[in-house]
Amino acid sequence: MSASSATEHRLPLSVGLIGVTGFGRTHYADITRAARRGQVRLSACTVINPGEAREQCASMTEGGCRIYSDHREMLAREAGNIDVCFIPTGIPLHRPMVLAAVEAGCHVFVEKPAAGCVDDVDAMLDAARAARRVVAVGFQRLYAPEVWEAKRMLLDGAIGRVTSASVIGAMPRNEIYYSRNSWAGRLRTTDGFVRDSPFNNAMAHQLMAALFLAGDDTAAALEVTGGTAELYRARDMESPDTACFRLETKEGPTVSGHFTHACARHISPIVSIRGEKGRLEWSSDAAWRDRIEIHRDGARIVPVPDGESLRDLVMNGLLAAVSGNTSPPYCSLQLARAHTKAVELIHAAPVMQIPVKYVHPSPWEEGTVQAVNEMESYIETAFRRNCHLTDLDVPWAVPPSRLTT
Numbered sequence: 001m002s003a004s005s006a007t008e009h010r011l012p013l014s015v016g017l018i019g020v021t022g023f024g025r026t027h028y029a030d031i032t033r034a035a036r037r038g039q040v041r042l043s044a045c046t047v048i049n050p051g052e053a054r055e056q057c058a059s060m061t062e063g064g065c066r067i068y069s070d071h072r073e074m075l076a077r078e079a080g081n082i083d084v085c086f087i088p089t090g091i092p093l094h095r096p097m098v099l100a101a102v103e104a105g106c107h108v109f110v111e112k113p114a115a116g117c118v119d120d121v122d123a124m125l126d127a128a129r130a131a132r133r134v135v136a137v138g139f140q141r142l143y144a145p146e147v148w149e150a151k152r153m154l155l156d157g158a159i160g161r162v163t164s165a166s167v168i169g170a171m172p173r174n175e176i177y178y179s180r181n182s183w184a185g186r187l188r189t190t191d192g193f194v195r196d197s198p199f200n201n202a203m204a205h206q207l208m209a210a211l212f213l214a215g216d217d218t219a220a221a222l223e224v225t226g227g228t229a230e231l232y233r234a235r236d237m238e239s240p241d242t243a244c245f246r247l248e249t250k251e252g253p254t255v256s257g258h259f260t261h262a263c264a265r266h267i268s269p270i271v272s273i274r275g276e277k278g279r280l281e282w283s284s285d286a287a288w289r290d291r292i293e294i295h296r297d298g299a300r301i302v303p304v305p306d307g308e309s310l311r312d313l314v315m316n317g318l319l320a321a322v323s324g325n326t327s328p329p330y331c332s333l334q335l336a337r338a339h340t341k342a343v344e345l346i347h348a349a350p351v352m353q354i355p356v357k358y359v360h361p362s363p364w365e366e367g368t369v370q371a372v373n374e375m376e377s378y379i380e381t382a383f384r385r386n387c388h389l390t391d392l393d394v395p396w397a398v399p400p401s402r403l404t405t
Contacts, residue, residue, distance in 0.1 A: 013319060016044040016082040016106065018071045018097060019089055020056045022181070023111060026311070027088040028056060033308065034315045035063075044078045046071040071097060075104040082106050084322055088138075090183050091200075092191035095120040098135060102127045107322040111138040113204050114336040116193030118344055121337045128333065134322045137336035139208045140310055141290065143317040146302050148329045150280065150292045151213055158294050159275030165210040165222075166256040168383035169203040169269035170376055173261040174367030178237065185237035187347070196239045197231075198259035200343045206269045207257060208331075208339040209282060213273050214253045219328060221338035222249040228400035229349040230389055234262035234359045234370040240351045242375070244382055244389045244400070247342060255342070258383040262354070264362040264371040267380065341405075349401035358396050372396075 012035070020028045034040045044066045050057050057067060068074035075085070085101035087094065087110040094115045101108045108128075114137045115121045128135045141147055154162060178185045183194045199207045211221040229245035241261040246254055271282040278296030282304075290304035305313060317330035326332070354372055362371040378394050389397040 011039050011319075012041045013039065013083040013322070014043040014081060015040045016046075016074060016078060016085045016101075017042060018046045018074075018085065018087050020045060020047055020053045021049060022088070024088040027086045027111075030311050030315055031086065033312065034319075039315065039319055040084075043082060044068065044074050046074050072100060075100050075106070079104040084109060084318070087111065090181055091116050091194045091196070092183055092189050095123060095192060098124045099127050102131045102133050102135070105131070105133075107133050108135045109138065109318050110135065112140075112208070112336065113137075113200050113343065114333055114340050116188070116195045116200075116340075118337065118341050120192065121333065121340050125333055125337070134326065135333040136318050136321055137331045137333055138314070139205060139331040139336060139339070140314050141205055141209060141304065142212060142331040142335070143314040143329050144305050144310060145313075145329050146292070146304050147209075148218075150294070150302050151215075151218065153294060154213060154273065154275070154280060155216075155218065159273070159279055159296055160277030162214050162216075162253050162273060162275045164254045164256070164274045164386070165214040166258070166272045166274075166383060166386055167203070167206045167210050167269065168258045168267060168379060169198065169206055170260045170263045170265065170267035170379050171198065171202055172263050172266060172362070172364040172369040172371065173202070173241070174364045174369050176365075176367045178235065185235065185239050187238045194239070195343055195347045197243060197343070197347070198241065198261055199243055199257055199346065202261070203259055203269055204339065206271050207342065208336070209271045210255055210257075210273070211338045211342060212335070213271070213280065213282070214251075214255065215338075216251045219332075219335065221335055222251050222253060222255060223338060224248065224255070224342045224345050225250050225405050227254075227345065227403045228388065229346045229403055230397060230400045231346070231349045231351045232262075232354050232396070233351050234354045234372050238351070242354075242372070243346065244379075245346050245349075246386075246388070247345065247403075256383075256386055257346075258379045260372075260375055260379050262359070262370055262372045263375045263379070264364070264369060265376045267376060270383075345403050345405060348403050352398055354396050
């Protein structure tokens with residue numbers, strides 16, 4: 001969306017929030033800090049579980065925020081009063097809530113991923129364009145100026161022509177994680193597509209970063225056109241908890257991913273962008289502290305903000321966008337569409353069940369992980385060799401499926 005499509009606003013902006021529990025706690029905290037800085041005021045909030053949010057409800061009521069039990073009622077009654085609506089809800093609810101918010105005249109900040117399918121993203125894009133409203137997506141690292149500076153370095157030839165991008169990450173997830181809501185571990189619900197998976201949820205940031213950094217334009221990400229993928233699950237559920245894929249793109253570079261939740265050991269995510277003359281490596285430690293290293297005749301290190309500092313950058317980028325400055329750094333819905341298209345393509349592969357003889361329970365954070373024997377070694381080797389699991393003679397692996405758009 002161009003700058004002319006956004007409405008000029010004076011601070012503080014009036015904002016609405018749909019939900020204050022779950023990841024809504026993060027949005028509520030972001031809004032609270034921004035209110036203290038005089039950037040926003042929380043005018044309305046939807047709370048469907050007030051018993052779990054007594055402290056927040058008391059604070060909001062004291063501050064003059066109007067509380068509703070249904071987001072549709074909130075948007076109907078507050079139409080014209082809310083500048084920005086924050087939507088930190090589940091994946092299948094993004095499309096209907098974004099459409100309702102845009103129809104009510106709001107700009108929108110929706111949590112990542114943008115949606116569960118490209119059709120949903122396109123419907124949101126059409127509605128935003130028609131209403132001349134900004135829809136920003138919560139891929140938080142794309143609101144850091146340092147990340148956009150790293151992208152500019154790549155475009156300026158810091159590692160030569162980019163040839164490939166690859167990602168690795170292993171994050172144990174227990175039964176508490178998969179029972180936290182009605183859509184975890186699902187491919188689709190009655191509300192719409194979910195496609196819950198490591199690369200569409202917990203490590204969606206890393207796949208989005210690979211697509212963005214390897215893109216050949218400042219504000220564009222790679223567009224996938226085909227590829228191969230293996231999808232597996234160790235649990236009895238619909239969606240994959242393990243994936244190994246290699247994607248082709250319209251621009252040329254390939255994108256490979258090696259992800260799992262079916263493990264007993266955490267492997268901090270790494271995004272590796274390779275060029276003809278060097279490489280960029282974006283790594284995260286267990287505390288989610290990030291750093292970008294550009295390797296070519298030595299190393300240049302670009303630290304990436306984290307914690308509240310990063311979240312405040314998200315707010316600043318969002319408010320700048322809705323006030324008319326839609327230049328970087330912020331993650332537009334159009335940019336996030338590249339991630340949804342990649343996820344949809346990968347999920348065209350069937351999800352294969354890993355035989356129970358290769359799976360063992362392993363304690364993890366007040367629960368039990370269904371971990372696969374030697375999974376961490378398989379994932380690390382596949383990432384290092386940039387290959388599929390079947391290339392490693394993994395006993396339960398099956399040949400990858402061919403993917404086409």
